[in-house]
Amino acid sequence: MNRRQWLRGSATAAVASTFAFPEVVPSEVLGAPGKPGANDRIQLGFIGAGGRTHSLLTEEKFPGAEIVAIADCYLPRCEQRAKDLPNGAKLKLYQHYREMLAKEKLDAVFVETTTHARVLAVAHVLLSGRDVYAEKPMSLTIAEGRYLVKAVEATGRVLQTGSQQRSIPINVFSSRRVREGAIGKIKTVITFNFWQPMGWTPRKAEPVPAGLDWDAWCNQAELRPYNRLLQYGWGNYLDYDTGGQSWGVTGWGTHSLDQVQCALGTDSTGPVEIWPEEEGPNGRVTARYADGTLLRLEGKKRGYEDLGAIFEGEHGTIEICRGYSKASSPDLLKGAPPNTPFGAGETSPHIANFLECVRTRKKPNAHVEIGHRSTTLCHLVNICRIVGRKLQWDPVAECFKGDADANELLERPRRKGYELPSIG
Numbered sequence: 001m002n003r004r005q006w007l008r009g010s011a012t013a014a015v016a017s018t019f020a021f022p023e024v025v026p027s028e029v030l031g032a033p034g035k036p037g038a039n040d041r042i043q044l045g046f047i048g049a050g051g052r053t054h055s056l057l058t059e060e061k062f063p064g065a066e067i068v069a070i071a072d073c074y075l076p077r078c079e080q081r082a083k084d085l086p087n088g089a090k091l092k093l094y095q096h097y098r099e100m101l102a103k104e105k106l107d108a109v110f111v112e113t114t115t116h117a118r119v120l121a122v123a124h125v126l127l128s129g130r131d132v133y134a135e136k137p138m139s140l141t142i143a144e145g146r147y148l149v150k151a152v153e154a155t156g157r158v159l160q161t162g163s164q165q166r167s168i169p170i171n172v173f174s175s176r177r178v179r180e181g182a183i184g185k186i187k188t189v190i191t192f193n194f195w196q197p198m199g200w201t202p203r204k205a206e207p208v209p210a211g212l213d214w215d216a217w218c219n220q221a222e223l224r225p226y227n228r229l230l231q232y233g234w235g236n237y238l239d240y241d242t243g244g245q246s247w248g249v250t251g252w253g254t255h256s257l258d259q260v261q262c263a264l265g266t267d268s269t270g271p272v273e274i275w276p277e278e279e280g281p282n283g284r285v286t287a288r289y290a291d292g293t294l295l296r297l298e299g300k301k302r303g304y305e306d307l308g309a310i311f312e313g314e315h316g317t318i319e320i321c322r323g324y325s326k327a328s329s330p331d332l333l334k335g336a337p338p339n340t341p342f343g344a345g346e347t348s349p350h351i352a353n354f355l356e357c358v359r360t361r362k363k364p365n366a367h368v369e370i371g372h373r374s375t376t377l378c379h380l381v382n383i384c385r386i387v388g389r390k391l392q393w394d395p396v397a398e399c400f401k402g403d404a405d406a407n408e409l410l411e412r413p414r415r416k417g418y419e420l421p422s423i424g
Contacts, residue, residue, distance in 0.1 A: 143411030161371025183313030194253030
């Protein structure tokens with residue numbers, strides 16, 4: 001896939017949004033930090049009512065909180081999610097989330113949309129004065145991620161990225177062991193060679209389902225003819241995600257590469273160089289950090305092990321996976337907490353951390369800068385494969401050195417009516 005194919009689906013079309021925000025948001029509408037009392041139940045809303053929301057509502061806990069409203073541009077999905085909760089009949093359902101933000105007294109909002117719609121929704125929530133739990137990957141582009149960092153700083157809100165391994169005890173413990181030098185200087189980190197997204201091939205138009213606002217669904221991307229494969233398979237396609245299927249770069253790859261960032265202690269930076277090891281789609285990629293540590297995306301497909309990484313150091317090896325770890329010597333993980341079963345309940349500690357921070361105003365375990373830097377690493381992998389050559393990355397300026405083609409891929413044009421509001 002070349003650079004033109006990357007950008008093709010993001011051409012601008014003249015379609016206005018029904019609930020447009022002003023280009024510059026006055027500081028007086030940003031909202032003051034919310035302070036729910038110790039006995040107050042935090043009022044939650046959800047934007048996006050798809051499969052991930054279904055999993056959260058049916059498998060996870062929301063201590064001290066109450067879910068009161070759900071919004072989705074496909075309204076029948078809201079009705080489906082209402083059935084997931086005991087109090088579902090009392091939920092307020094909205095097709096347009098900005099109407100929900102205007103009418104409901106919410107303290108925080110979970111944004112569980114498609115990736116291409118996520119950053120705009122998060123921005124609107126922040127600017128309405130609410131805190132945000134933003135599903136991973138946090139952004140569609142590197143520029144979007146930096147925008148969210150600035151938006152959180154400007155509004156003073158709390159943002160937790162949905163990288164739940166940051167709150168799983170065994171992952172936290174094992175990451176700290178690597179950072180503190182239990183296996184000495186890290187030489188190489190190995191992850192699965194996560195897959196890149198595909199370009200969308202035009203297909204025959206199908207009737208738009210009843211209750212679906214297709215314009216709103218397309219969001220910043222081109223207003224294409226409706227097709228069921230696009231609505232339900234969006235994670236496979238570049239205009240809507242950057243490899244969101246399970247084995248994709250921003251699917252399980254987001255968790256794996258976030259685990260790399262966490263254990264290396266590089267939450268405010270990233271690699272300085274990245275290059276393809278082979279040509280063709282899904283070619284192996286290697287990145288180098290400033291201290292010489294190599295990150296190799298070369299592992300073979302296994303299973304849930306690929307939600308983590310193998311850290312090879314001077315004095316041994318530690319592998320950190322989703323909910324469990326193993327090491328070349330038992331002493332390296334002495335005193336570790338028990339493993340966490342994969343599946344239902346694994347995200348509850350992460351949600352609890354977010355809700356605690358809504359009350360205390362502290363930074364959550366996967367705050368906005370962490371989410372941005374880990375998602376940036378995913379984007380770097382995709383950009384490296386697209387341009388097909390070694391790239392020098394400046395993690396401070398967040399641009400490629402001397403490569404105009406690669407720098408064009410840091411952001412994408414947005415369709416009219418779906419521009420990001422300026423932070424005033």
